Amino acid sequence: VAARYKVDLVVLALRLWGDHGQEALENAHVCLINATATGTEILKNLVLPGIGAFTIVDGHTVSGEDVGNNFFLSNNSIGKNRAQAASELLQELNSDVSGNFVEESPNKLLDNNPEFFNRFTIVIGVHLPESTCLRLASVLWSASVPFLVCKCYGLIGYMRLAVEEHTVIESHPDNALEDLRLLQPFSELNNHIESYNLDSMDRKVRSHAMGHHRCQPPKNYKEKEAFRQFIREGILKNDHGVPEDEENFEEAIKNVNTALNPTKIPSAVEDLFNSEACNNITSQTPSFWVMLRAVKEFAFREGNGSLPVRGTIPDMIADSQKFINLQNVYREKAMQDALAVSKHVECLLQSIGKPPESISDKDIKLFCKNSSFLRVVCCRSLAEEYSVDSVNKDEITSSMDNPDSEMVFYLMLRAVDRFYQLHSRYPGVYNYQVEDDISKLKLCVNSLLQEYSLNVNIKDDYIHEFCRYGAAEPHTVAAFLGGSAAQEAIKIISHQFVPFNNTFIYNAMSQTSATLQL
Amino acid sequence: NWYGIEPQHIMAVDGGHGVGGCDWDGRWNHVTKFLERPGPFTHPDFEPSAESLQFLLETCKILVIGAGGLGCELLKNLALSGFRIIHVVDMDTIDLSNLNRQFLFRPKDVGRPKAEVAANFINSRIPGCKVASRKCFSKMHQRKFHIIVCGLDSIIARRWMNGMLISLLSYEDGVLDPSSIIPLIDGGTEGFKGNARVILPGMTACIDCTLELYPPQINFPMCTIASMPRLPEHCIEYARILQWPKEKPFGDTSLDGDNPEHIEWVFERARKRAAEFNITGVTYRLTQGVVKRIIPAVASTNAVIAAACATEVFKIATSAYIPLNNYLVFNDVDGLYTYTFEAERKENCSACSQVPQDLQFPSSAKLQEVLQFLTESASLQMKSPAITTTLEGKNKTLYLQSVKSIEERTRPNLCKTLKELGLSDGQELAVADVTTPQTVLFKLNFTT
Numbered sequence: 001v002a003a004r005y006k007v008d009l010v011v012l013a014l015r016l017w018g019d020h021g022q023e024a025l026e027n028a029h030v031c032l033i034n035a036t037a038t039g040t041e042i043l044k045n046l047v048l049p050g051i052g053a054f055t056i057v058d059g060h061t062v063s064g065e066d067v068g069n070n071f072f073l074s075n076n077s078i079g080k081n082r083a084q085a086a087s088e089l090l091q092e093l094n095s096d097v098s099g100n101f102v103e104e105s106p107n108k109l110l111d112n113n114p115e116f117f118n119r120f121t122i123v124i125g126v127h128l129p130e131s132t133c134l135r136l137a138s139v140l141w142s143a144s145v146p147f148l149v150c151k152c153y154g155l156i157g158y159m160r161l162a163v164e165e166h167t168v169i170e171s172h173p174d175n176a177l178e179d180l181r182l183l184q185p186f187s188e189l190n191n192h193i194e195s196y197n198l199d200s201m202d203r204k205v206r207s208h209a210m211g212h213h214r215c216q217p218p219k220n221y222k223e224k225e226a227f228r229q230f231i232r233e234g235i236l237k238n239d240h241g242v243p244e245d246e247e248n249f250e251e252a253i254k255n256v257n258t259a260l261n262p263t264k265i266p267s268a269v270e271d272l273f274n275s276e277a278c279n280n281i282t283s284q285t286p287s288f289w290v291m292l293r294a295v296k297e298f299a300f301r302e303g304n305g306s307l308p309v310r311g312t313i314p315d316m317i318a319d320s321q322k323f324i325n326l327q328n329v330y331r332e333k334a335m336q337d338a339l340a341v342s343k344h345v346e347c348l349l350q351s352i353g354k355p356p357e358s359i360s361d362k363d364i365k366l367f368c369k370n371s372s373f374l375r376v377v378c379c380r381s382l383a384e385e386y387s388v389d390s391v392n393k394d395e396i397t398s399s400m401d402n403p404d405s406e407m408v409f410y411l412m413l414r415a416v417d418r419f420y421q422l423h424s425r426y427p428g429v430y431n432y433q434v435e436d437d438i439s440k441l442k443l444c445v446n447s448l449l450q451e452y453s454l455n456v457n458i459k460d461d462y463i464h465e466f467c468r469y470g471a472a473e474p475h476t477v478a479a480f481l482g483g484s485a486a487q488e489a490i491k492i493i494s495h496q497f498v499p500f501n502n503t504f505i506y507n508a509m510s511q512t513s514a515t516l517q518l
Numbered sequence: 519n520w521y522g523i524e525p526q527h528i529m530a531v532d533g534g535h536g537v538g539g540c541d542w543d544g545r546w547n548h549v550t551k552f553l554e555r556p557g558p559f560t561h562p563d564f565e566p567s568a569e570s571l572q573f574l575l576e577t578c579k580i581l582v583i584g585a586g587g588l589g590c591e592l593l594k595n596l597a598l599s600g601f602r603i604i605h606v607v608d609m610d611t612i613d614l615s616n617l618n619r620q621f622l623f624r625p626k627d628v629g630r631p632k633a634e635v636a637a638n639f640i641n642s643r644i645p646g647c648k649v650a651s652r653k654c655f656s657k658m659h660q661r662k663f664h665i666i667v668c669g670l671d672s673i674i675a676r677r678w679m680n681g682m683l684i685s686l687l688s689y690e691d692g693v694l695d696p697s698s699i700i701p702l703i704d705g706g707t708e709g710f711k712g713n714a715r716v717i718l719p720g721m722t723a724c725i726d727c728t729l730e731l732y733p734p735q736i737n738f739p740m741c742t743i744a745s746m747p748r749l750p751e752h753c754i755e756y757a758r759i760l761q762w763p764k765e766k767p768f769g770d771t772s773l774d775g776d777n778p779e780h781i782e783w784v785f786e787r788a789r790k791r792a793a794e795f796n797i798t799g800v801t802y803r804l805t806q807g808v809v810k811r812i813i814p815a816v817a818s819t820n821a822v823i824a825a826a827c828a829t830e831v832f833k834i835a836t837s838a839y840i841p842l843n844n845y846l847v848f849n850d851v852d853g854l855y856t857y858t859f860e861a862e863r864k865e866n867c868s869a870c871s872q873v874p875q876d877l878q879f880p881s882s883a884k885l886q887e888v889l890q891f892l893t894e895s896a897s898l899q900m901k902s903p904a905i906t907t908t909l910e911g912k913n914k915t916l917y918l919q920s921v922k923s924i925e926e927r928t929r930p931n932l933c934k935t936l937k938e939l940g941l942s943d944g945q946e947l948a949v950a951d952v953t954t955p956q957t958v959l960f961k962l963n964f965t966t
Contacts, residue, residue, distance in 0.1 A: 037548075037598075041821065048618055048817045064544035071594050075542055075645065093621055154551075155829075155839075174851055327778055434555060461558035468557040472548045475598035476829040479591065483821030487710070487850050490818070497710070500853035508829050509559055511714070511842045513856040 020366075021170075021494040022050070028121040028493045029053040033106050033136075034060070035086035037473050038152045039126040040072040041482025043090050046489060053098035054090070055120070058083035059105030069475045107132050114139055122146045122492050124485065127473075130417040137162055137382035146492045149382075150485050153416065154469025156409045157481040157506035160518075161379050161488060161499060165277075167288040168375040169367055170496040176373065179310035180330075184263050186309070192329045263306045265299060266372055273299075275376075283352045287359045290352075291367045292374065294344035298337065308337035308368040338368040379502040385518045391452050392518050399516065400456035406505040406514035408458055411448065412466045418444040426471035437467045477508045540646040546571055549600050552838045561837040570836050574600035575646070578835050581663040582606040583679060585632040585651070587815050588669025588705050590622045591824030593636055596667075597644040599832050604640075604649045605663070608633040613744075615759070619817035661686060665831050667703045669824060673725075674901065674953055676704060677869070680717070680725035681955040684870050687720045694720045701834050701841075705827040709816060712823035715845045715861065716830050719870065722844050723861040726869035726954075730896045731861075750792055750799035754808040757787035775810035784809060822848055868898060874946065874959040880966040881937040885916060889932065892949060900951040907947050909940050916947070936962065 017025075028051045032039050035058045043054055060066075060082045067073045070086070077085035083101035091099035102109070106128070109116050117123055123140055125133060125147065133149060140147040146163040181189060265273075272278060273296045277289045299307055311334025313327055342364045346356045367374075384390045399407035419427050419441055427437035442463050449456065484504065491499040503516040553570035580601050582592050585608035596604055610632050612623045622639040623632070633651035640649045666683065670676050680702065688698040702717040704725065717724055742748070743755045762773050767783050774780050785805040792800045826846055833839045847857045866873050879888060885905070892903045904918040916931050916939065918924045931939060941947075943964040948957045 044621060045818045045821050048621055050618070064542045065547045067542070068545040069548040069598055071598060071643065074643070078542070172851065431555070464558050468551065468555050470551045470555075472551045474548050474552065474829075474832075476595050476825045476832060479595055479825035479828070480822055483818040483823075483825065484850065484854055486821070487816070487818040488854075497850075498852045504854055506856075508826075509839050511826060511829070511846045511856070511858050513854065515853055 017170075017490075017494050017496045021496050024494045025050055025490065026052045029055065029119060030489065030493075031055050031057060031117060031120040031123045032126065033057045033123065033128065034126040035070075035072070035082045036066070036127050036152075037070040037475055037478035038150055038481050038485075039124070040070055040086050040090060041479050042124055042126070042150065042485045042489070043086075044072070044093060045482055045486030047090055047093045047097050047099075049490070050094060050096055051493070053100065054087075055100040055102060056083040056087050056090075057102045057104060057106055057109065058086070059103065059108065069473055069478065071475075105132075106136055110135060110139060115143075117145060118143045120145055122148060122489055124148045124150060124489060126150045127152075129420055131421065134382055134386060141381050141383070147382075148485060148489060148492075150481055151413065152473045152478045152481050153413060154466065154472055155474065155477055155508040156413070156469075157477055157484070157504075157508070158410070158413055159481065159485055159488065159500070159504040160382070160385075161492075161502050162382050163377070163379050163492065163499075164381070166377040166379075166492060166495075166499060167286070168377065168491075168495055168498055169288070169370050171370070171373045171375045171498050172496065173373050178313070179263070179372065180313065181263055181306075181309065184306070186333055188329055188333055192326065265305070265307055269307070269372065269374055272374060272376060281348055281352060283354065285352070287363065288367075288376075290348050290359060291341070291345060291364060293348055294341050294364075295368065295371050297344040298341045302340045303337065307371040308341055309333045310369055310372070311335070312369075334369065335365075338365045341368055375498050377499055377501050380518070388452060393452070393454065395517060396452075396454055397456055399514075400454075403457060403459055406507055406512065407516060408462055409505050409507060410503065410516060410518070411445070411454075411456070411458060412462055415441060415445040415448050415463075416466055416471075418448055428467035428470040430470070434467050434470070438464055441467055474508075477506070480506055480508065546600060549574075553836060559839060561833070561840050564837045564839075571600060574835060575602050577603070578665075579603045579605070579663045580831060580835075581655075581666045582669065583666065583675075584608055584669035584671070585620075585622075585636040586610070586616065586669065586671060587619050587817070587820040588707065588824050588827075589632070590620045590636055591820050592667055592669050592705075592828055593622070593640045593649060595824055595828030596831060597640050597647045597649070599828060601831070601835070602647050604647070605652065605655075606633045606637055606649055607652045607655050608636075609653045619815055619820060621817075661700075663700060665701050665703065665834055667705070667827055667831055669705050669827070671706075673899075676706075676725050677729075677953045678955055680719070681869055681953075683717075683719040684724065685956050703827045703830050703834075705823040707815065707819045707823050710819055710849060710851045712819045712848045713846060714823050714826040714830070714842070714848075716834075716842045717844070723863045724867065724870040726897075727864040727867045728845075728861045729899055747791065747795050747797060750788070750797055750801075750804055751808050753788040753792040753795070753797060753800055754784060754805050756791050757784045758809055761787050773809065775806060781806045781809060819848070819850070822850075864897070868958050869954060874961045876963055877947065877960045878963045878965050879936060881941075881943075881964045882935050882966065884933055884935055885939060886932040888936070888947075889917060892951075900949070900953055903949045903951040905947055905949050907941065907945060936964075 030043070030046055030051055030053070032043050032054060035056050039056075043056070047054065058081070062073055062077045062080050062082045062085050064075070064078055066082065067075050067078060072086045072089040073082070074085075074089070081101075081103040083103050087099045087101040091097065106125070117136070117140060123136070123145055125136060128136065128149065137147055137149075141162060141164065144164065146161070146166070149158075149160040149162070151158040185193070272292055277285065278292050278296060281290055281293055295307065299305060309330060311331045313330050342361060345359055345364055349356055349358055380392075385392070396407060396411070399405045416426060419437075422444065423440070427441045428434040442460070445458055445463060448454075449458075484506070488499050491497045500515050501517060503518045504513065505516065506513045550571055554566050554568055556566050578601060580596055580603070582589055582596070582604060585593070585606050589606060589608060593604065593606060608631070611629055612620070612627045612632055612635060614625070614628055617623055617625065620632075622636045627635045631651070631653060633653060637649035637651040641647050666679070668676060668679055670679075683700055683702055686698060686700065688695045699718055699720060702719060703714070704717060705714045706712060716722070743752050743759065747753050747756065758773060762784065768780065773784070781802065785800070785802050788800045788805055792798065826842075826848075830842050833841045842858065843860050845859055845861045849855045863870070865871060866875065868875050877888065877891070888905070889903065892898055892900045902919040904920065905916040907914055907916060915924060915928055917928045941962055943962065945962040947960045947962060949960060950957045
């Protein structure tokens with residue numbers, strides 16, 4: 001039963017991120033700091049799809065309040081260490097995952113064993129006080145370990161991703177245009193089209209297909225409409241007036257818009273081609289950039305200004321054999337192009353003294369297939385965000401042109417952190433504190449704005465609201481963040497789909513959100 | 519407000535806020551701050567009070583429809599927000615494929631009813647919570663609830679629920695009685711996308727008002743695939759999900775939708791299975807389409823959407839904040855994206871407008887064309903409508919598909935024109951369908 005369960009799990013996951021994605025997940029070791037509700041909800045959504053291992057780092061003892069909003073703490077664990085208590089119930093979710101815990105605060109760990117965190121695929125820090133957070137961020141940045149900071153404060157959710165360079169080969173864009181090369185058909189495609197036995201439609205359609213590299217291809221709506229009409233006439237002009245393969249052409253008519261795209265290198269990829277990393281390949285260069293450089297070389301030589309052919313074609317109404325044959329033409333061209341790219345890879349590897357096996361054919365094929373969709377995400381460090389010299393003033397002040405934008409919550413969270421640093425507690429935790437803390441929190445807000453020379457206005461209502469929150473962590477907000485953060489972590493681990501850059505704010509009062517680059 | 523006395527101290531003295539004293543110090547601290555403190559963004563009707571928590575714990579009744587990916591999350595979220603009287607309904611049993619996200623189920627639970635297992639798990643993990651489970655429910659049952667939350671995976675079921683709540687509305691002299699409104703919170707997910715919406719039947723946009731927003735359905739329940747296939751798609755899924763991992767026809771490689779050999783293999787197997795069940799329609803093209811288009815469920819998307827829904831349940835139950843008005847869209851394929859907007863009511867919505875629907879056809883049109891319109895129209899999307907009318911004072915069935923003998927008897931009507939069938943301009947047709955619990959009234963409007 002367990003084996004079958006694993007197969008089913010894997011079968012479903014494969015559709016999302018393929019077996020290499022699943023493998024990346026199973027090899028991942030995630031570190032969670034602080035098993036609050038937010039923390040355990042994040043971990044739950046990583047344990048369920050099957051990460052290899054997790055380690056919870058938490059020096060706190062379980063309180064009655066903790067158990068109240070946390071699915072992975074029970075009331076008989078009150079008084080026990082929170083890391084241990086939570087890891088038991090999280091482990092129970094999936095026996096394939098290896099769960100560990102460390103009954104220690106992250107500060108202590110950094111004091112005694114600063115390299116402790118280097119082993120992790122990603123570190124997720126939840127509800128960290130500012131000083132701890134910045135200290136950890138600095139260590140992880142130097143060690144190139146991705147750091148995801150999460151916080152749920154009242155009805156506000158906050159996430160911050162800190163990773164210096166994150167490459168994505170498989171970004172799986174929602175609306176990818178097809179790569180059919182109809183406007184610049186390669187020779188094998190031309191030959192294939194010529195081989196169609198099209199009877200009376202033969203001459204006209206064939207010549208038009210070939211004509212694409214002689215005359216101007218249909219570019220605007222009018223021209224495409226004319227092309228559609230041409231295809232329709234082709235159907236009617238058959239012998240005996242019986243439409244042949246009518247469905248085939250109906251499909252072609254429908255797809256004219258998407259099929260007839262000029263083949264040019266997307267600007268995002270052009271930018272990558274022009275980047276420092278691509279043009280300066282050394283023995284330290286990660287394989288992503290080596291492959292990118294190889295594709296660049298290919299594009300300017302064998303590719304005649306185009307990226308390697310993708311090799312897949314959209315569904316078309318056709319009889320099975322015709323469809324398979326057409327599909328094979330593209331697949332074979334794609335394989336040819338990938339082979340040419342791998343020769344460039346080999347040369348590059350040789351030039352930096354690395355063996356050709358350093359980058360596998362499988363990886364090169366995958367890279368070529370996704371060459372139009374490559375993405376690189378570079379987040380600023382927390383040090384840069386927090387430094388007076390490099391704070392992103394523009395982003396903050398322009399957002400605050402609307403004083404109710406999500407940016408105000410970011411500023412309030414920073415102010416609350418200050419409050420904690422000053423008073424060793426959060427504002428408004430007890431009822432009797434709420435009113436007095438408003439003015440204290442306001443002082444923190446003002447000192448924050450002053451320190452960073454931020455000429456913005458924060459309405460008193462927000463200061464009041466943040467005192468009212470009393471550092472509460474309502475479960476539903478923790479759960480929303482739990483789902484959001486887990487998926488971003490999976491993106492980082494699997495290198496598939498594109499992570500956010502770099503701050504995400506969720507407002508459960510209005511059910512709105514924003515992504516800020518700070 | 520008890521200034522100077524902490525909520526925990528009160529609880530220690532009287533044994534706890536909760537029912538039966540199963541609560542402990544500080545248990546509801548994360549919730550009470552929103553119930554007992556005034557604030558600048560609360561709902562205009564909100565009044566801070568210590569009784570609100572009691573209402574949640576002892577009185578408020580929530581109905582959760584579905585105990586799958588969304589349902590499990592919803593139950594957890596509601597229970598940890600203070601709701602205790604929860605009923606959950608789901609007619610499915612647990613399948614192995616559910617286990618990677620429906621976290622209330624374990625391998626030993628496979629084959630057991632989802633609702634029952636989910637309820638038991640929540641009740642044992644969260645002391646004091648009393649989730650009751652059912653496999654199905656009746657209209658009478660619905661009246662008892664304050665709020666209904668849906669975590670369904672089918673549009674048809676949603677529309678049914680929607681129609682039921684609308685049928686409970688009472689109008690006096692054409693004015694809607696607000697006490698007859700049961701708010702419906704609806705959540706849906708597909709891969710990395712999801713949506714959450716708040717529906718106040720009779721007041722805000724209902725499911726049918728925005729039917730065009732829903733893409734065609736492609737999910738099939740595992741039990742259908744495993745033992746009761748009806749469509750060629752079910753046979754294809756059988757080959758893909760069950761036979762491929764078992765037989766590994768190409769070694770350990772995963773099924774590649776772009777590899778013709780792989781698709782050929784699935785196609786052959788699907789054809790064999792279809793032959794066993796006398797199902798036609800399995801083609802190579804369909805096989806490839808099914809293999810490439812299926813979007814599996816993702817734990818994290820379910821978590822996000824169920825969380826948003828539960829937040830709305832809390833807001834409505836406590837008036838703590840103004841509820842979502844009224845539609846939230848979420849997508850985390852590229853970064854994270856949310857969009858919130860107010861879906862508008864459709865003036866002539868077939869479910870909630872109470873206005874007879876207009877059917878425009880020439881009198882020479884065949885009944886078949888009307889049937890086609892009912893199923894193909896984006897705003898109606900009926901599945902197998904049964905059409906009846908009153909002729910010469912008697913109820914006459916024009917066409918009905920679901921009962922074999924009646925189908926055979928009424929089939930010839932499809933080829934007859936509306937005029938031949940004796941229908942006149944302005945004639946009312948009553949249409950019943952699985953998408954609506956109440957028959958929908960149409961008014962024939964002859965164009966020629």
